[in-house]
Each structure stands twice: as C-alpha cells, then as structure tokens.
Amino acid sequence: MNFTNLFRIALKALGNNKMRGFLTMLGIIIGVASVITMLAIGQGSKRSIKAQISEMGSNMIMIHPGADMRGGVRQDPAAMQSLKLEDYKAIVNETCYVAACSPSVSSSGQTIFGANNYPTSIYGVTPDYLDIRKYSIAEGDMFGEQDIVSSAKVCVVGKTIVENLFNNGENPIGKIIRFGKIPFRIIGVLTSKGYNTMGMDQDDLILAPYTTIQKRVLAITHLQSIFCSALSEGQTEDAEEEISSILRRNHRLRDTDDDDFNIRSQQELSSMMNSTSDMMTVLLACIAGISLLVGGIGIMNIMYVSVTERTREIGLRMSIGAKGRDILAQFLIEAILISVTGGLIGVVFGIGASWTVKLFAGWPVYVEWYSVILSFVVCTVTGIFFGWYPAQKASGLDPIEAIRYE
Incomplete structure (x- = not known):
C-alpha cells in the first residue's frame, strides 16, 4: 500500500472523530505555546539586562582600593x-x-x-x-x-x-x-x-x-x-x-x-546576570515542557483507544493483503498528524501569547526562532515516540483473531 493511500486513510480516521482528535491536540497545542512563551519571556529578560548593562558601559572597568590587614584586623576598603x-x-x-x-x-x-x-x-x-x-x-x-x-x-x-x-x-x-x-x-x-x-x-x-x-x-x-x-x-x-x-x-x-586594589568589570556583572537569566529560562521551559509530555501521553491513550475500536478493521485489511508495516505506518501517520497539526497551532498561539504578555504586562519579550523550531521538532518527536507503541501493537495483531474481535 503506497504512502498516499495510507495518508488518506489516516485523515479519514481522524475526520471521523474530530472532537476526540482536537482534544488530543489540545495537550500539544498548550505545551508548544507554553514553551515558546516561557522561552520568549526568558530571552526578553536576558536582552533587557544586556541592554541596560550596555547603557552603563559594557566595557567599563572599576578600580577600588583593596582591604588590608593591620594588627590582625582587616581594614575597610573604603578607608584605604x-x-x-x-x-x-x-x-x-x-x-x-x-x-x-x-x-x-x-x-x-x-x-x-x-x-x-x-x-x-x-x-x-x-x-x-x-x-x-x-x-x-x-x-x-x-x-x-x-x-x-x-x-x-x-x-x-x-x-x-x-x-x-x-x-x-x-x-x-x-x-x-x-x-x-x-x-x-x-x-x-x-x-x-x-x-x-x-x-x-x-x-x-x-x-x-x-x-x-x-x-x-x-x-x-x-x-x-x-x-x-x-x-x-x-x-x-x-x-x-x-x-x-x-x-x-x-x-x-x-x-x-x-x-592592594580590586579590579571589577561589567563583564562579571553581565555573566552573573546572564547565568541567572539562563537558569530561570531553562526552569520555565522545563515547567512548560511538562505540558508537552502530558500531550504525548494523551496521544498514546487515544491511539490505544483507536487500535481497540478498529481491531476488526485492522484484521480485514491484513486479510486482504495489508502487511504489518502498512498498519504500523497508518497509525504512526495518524499520531504524527495529530502532533504536527497541534504543533503548528501551538506555534501560532505561542507567538500570540508572547506578544500579549508584552502588550498587557509590559514585560520584555523576544521570540527566538530556535525556540519555535525546537518546540515544533519536539512535538513531532513526541508524536512518533508516543504513537509508536500503539501502532506497533496494531501491526502485530493476528488477522483471524482481529476479525473475530467483538
């Protein structure tokens, strides 16, 4: 069975359960949108810090007197x-x-x-x-x-x-x-x-x-x-x-x-602020990534239900010549379609949510293209990963037992 036919069958199967398909996508949509928005807030904060440090003089060097020991007592640097x-x-x-x-x-x-x-x-x-x-x-x-x-x-x-x-x-x-x-x-x-x-x-x-x-x-x-x-x-x-x-x-x-002197530069301050900002960005992205994980589990659950509901259909297809790899590809295509469609909608919602935060909350926000690409790739991989096992189970069904399934 060629890929075009498998794609049409997958689309038809999803079209027969539009509401269930949309609710499955919802987890992916929320996950992708959350990751993009959180990374945009983190990157916006980082850029804002860099801009303000630059205004103070990003290449500035400050030299102050150093503390000294006198009679076993450390003196205040300001008094030196x-x-x-x-x-x-x-x-x-x-x-x-x-x-x-x-x-x-x-x-x-x-x-x-x-x-x-x-x-x-x-x-x-x-x-x-x-x-x-x-x-x-x-x-x-x-x-x-x-x-x-x-x-x-x-x-x-x-x-x-x-x-x-x-x-x-x-x-x-x-x-x-x-x-x-x-x-x-x-x-x-x-x-x-x-x-x-x-x-x-x-x-x-x-x-x-x-x-x-x-x-x-x-x-x-x-x-x-x-x-x-x-x-x-x-x-x-x-x-x-x-x-x-x-x-x-x-x-x-x-x-x-x-x-007996101390030399400090704005680079030290910039590095410290950037490391803190990066840590917060990663933390926010990880929290948002949990939504993607939940969305992936949702895909797995729905695909399990779909395999169970269509057991007789799988048996009939296999009895007229469909191979295990065709059944595997069919269910994988369904899972990927759900995750990719949800990912595309999530990207739109994520960019929209980022600008909404900037507009109403007044926070510095910057959407990096790598965050959009990363989110989209992750949601696609999530669809393949969580859709693989149910698809593998469907491809391994015995045709006779599948036809007899009630």
Missing part, C-alpha cells in the same frame, strides 16, 4: 588610600587597551537651591567619565580641563536633581546650588537614563571636577576609585591585566604580595 593620582596618570599614559580613564572621588550630602533641598551624591571626575558611563549632555556644556586645573566650582547635574530643586520649571543652567556649604554653578544637564537593572536612579547625581571635590569638599589627596573603559568589550580582560601590572609596579608589590 592605596590609589593615587600617579596611578591614574600611569594608566592614561601607559596602557594600550584602555580607551578612556577617569579618577573618581565622591561625597553624599544635602543639595540646596532656594527653599528646596534634596539628598544626593556628588562625584568628582573628568570629562572622560561621560564616555565611560555612556552619559551625554542634554543642555549646556561639560566642564573642561581648565576647570579641573583651577578646581572650579562648576557642576553638571542629572534630571532627578533638576526635578527636585527646580520644580517651578526654571532653567537650571547658570544657577548656583549649594552642596553642603560649597556653592556650585550648574553649567550642564545630563540626558536622562532612568533606573538601571539594580533599581538605582542613574539621574540622581552631580558631576564636578575631581580636584574641586578633593580640595573643597573632602580635603583629601588620594583617589577613592578609578573608572576606565576598554577599547572593546572583547579586550576588557587584556585591559584588566594591563592595569593590574601597572598598579602592582606603582605600589611596589612583590610577586608574593596580594593586590
């Missing part, structure tokens, strides 16, 4: 003074893999303008800090090298500062605000970046020349941290090694000495 201005200058002049570098000193306190005040942080940096952290100027200008040399009392503010101090719609450019007791003239406003993945407001900051913060606010000569950006994300590790070598030389550390 191991980073000097000479370290910053050495990194700028000697590195090959660093694109931009900025020292950083900061202080928290109350910012005042007229009758308004707002608690915030002020950061002493250089203009390179904007490139490193992916900030840009929306209004006004950034302070320059001359402002750094003269320790000028000028600053650039974020949108949150503007909204809280200038709530009457005033133009902040040229206005004098006070941080503690120190007056600063606003010369620029940063473009808004909103909240990052950790829920921190990236617009809640004031940037000023680092020399101004060192001398007029903190009265220190050391640096609290140094921010750098590698030439590219792929060269971040090379840049870290280069910086580490320079700092160890500057700090006169022996080969056996531990670093």
Whole structure:
C-alpha cells in the first residue's frame, strides 16, 4: 500500500472523530505555546539586562582600593588610600587597551537651591567619565580641563536633581546650588537614563571636577576609585591585566604580595546576570515542557483507544493483503498528524501569547526562532515516540483473531 493511500486513510480516521482528535491536540497545542512563551519571556529578560548593562558601559572597568590587614584586623576598603593620582596618570599614559580613564572621588550630602533641598551624591571626575558611563549632555556644556586645573566650582547635574530643586520649571543652567556649604554653578544637564537593572536612579547625581571635590569638599589627596573603559568589550580582560601590572609596579608589590586594589568589570556583572537569566529560562521551559509530555501521553491513550475500536478493521485489511508495516505506518501517520497539526497551532498561539504578555504586562519579550523550531521538532518527536507503541501493537495483531474481535 503506497504512502498516499495510507495518508488518506489516516485523515479519514481522524475526520471521523474530530472532537476526540482536537482534544488530543489540545495537550500539544498548550505545551508548544507554553514553551515558546516561557522561552520568549526568558530571552526578553536576558536582552533587557544586556541592554541596560550596555547603557552603563559594557566595557567599563572599576578600580577600588583593596582591604588590608593591620594588627590582625582587616581594614575597610573604603578607608584605604592605596590609589593615587600617579596611578591614574600611569594608566592614561601607559596602557594600550584602555580607551578612556577617569579618577573618581565622591561625597553624599544635602543639595540646596532656594527653599528646596534634596539628598544626593556628588562625584568628582573628568570629562572622560561621560564616555565611560555612556552619559551625554542634554543642555549646556561639560566642564573642561581648565576647570579641573583651577578646581572650579562648576557642576553638571542629572534630571532627578533638576526635578527636585527646580520644580517651578526654571532653567537650571547658570544657577548656583549649594552642596553642603560649597556653592556650585550648574553649567550642564545630563540626558536622562532612568533606573538601571539594580533599581538605582542613574539621574540622581552631580558631576564636578575631581580636584574641586578633593580640595573643597573632602580635603583629601588620594583617589577613592578609578573608572576606565576598554577599547572593546572583547579586550576588557587584556585591559584588566594591563592595569593590574601597572598598579602592582606603582605600589611596589612583590610577586608574593596580594593586590592592594580590586579590579571589577561589567563583564562579571553581565555573566552573573546572564547565568541567572539562563537558569530561570531553562526552569520555565522545563515547567512548560511538562505540558508537552502530558500531550504525548494523551496521544498514546487515544491511539490505544483507536487500535481497540478498529481491531476488526485492522484484521480485514491484513486479510486482504495489508502487511504489518502498512498498519504500523497508518497509525504512526495518524499520531504524527495529530502532533504536527497541534504543533503548528501551538506555534501560532505561542507567538500570540508572547506578544500579549508584552502588550498587557509590559514585560520584555523576544521570540527566538530556535525556540519555535525546537518546540515544533519536539512535538513531532513526541508524536512518533508516543504513537509508536500503539501502532506497533496494531501491526502485530493476528488477522483471524482481529476479525473475530467483538
């Protein structure tokens, strides 16, 4: 018996029990749709995290003082003074893999303008800090090298500062605000970046020349941290090694000495967030995959029922020349038709459900084509796997006994 005839017989058999066939497909439809939707949510979350880390500077490198042991007591890294201005200058002049570098000193306190005040942080940096952290100027200008040399009392503010101090719609450019007791003239406003993945407001900051913060606010000569950006994300590790070598030389550390500084990059944060996101995606996909398993068991149950109901028909076919492999192929085709049709409908429902989640829940969603192909392949394999045993049982029936079956 040729394949075309077997296909027609399988279609006719399914057409005779439309409702039962649809209910069998339902498990596959729900399973495929669930897998696609869960993977879309996981991939959307992963892409959203990557985009936000990229906005913070995906190739950013942060250098902080390291903890030290004194008298058997480990000191707080924030209290250490191991980073000097000479370290910053050495990194700028000697590195090959660093694109931009900025020292950083900061202080928290109350910012005042007229009758308004707002608690915030002020950061002493250089203009390179904007490139490193992916900030840009929306209004006004950034302070320059001359402002750094003269320790000028000028600053650039974020949108949150503007909204809280200038709530009457005033133009902040040229206005004098006070941080503690120190007056600063606003010369620029940063473009808004909103909240990052950790829920921190990236617009809640004031940037000023680092020399101004060192001398007029903190009265220190050391640096609290140094921010750098590698030439590219792929060269971040090379840049870290280069910086580490320079700092160890500057700090006169022996080969056996531990670093008195810490170097961290956004790649570490990105790897951690991606691994967490991947784990959650796999977990969601596994939970959704249970629906596919249930759908497969449903196919097996229905095929068992079909074999039992059509035992006499199987006997008659075999008595007029149908071979066991023809009967096996017929029932396998039925199982595959159920799973493939259910899979196609499930793909449509899955993509639709993903966009519905994005539209109404506002979650980041991204449908990867591999998830659609994977779901479809899995449902086809499920149909073959769970349809094989009932089909094998049908092909092994004795024709005489099958004809006598009541």
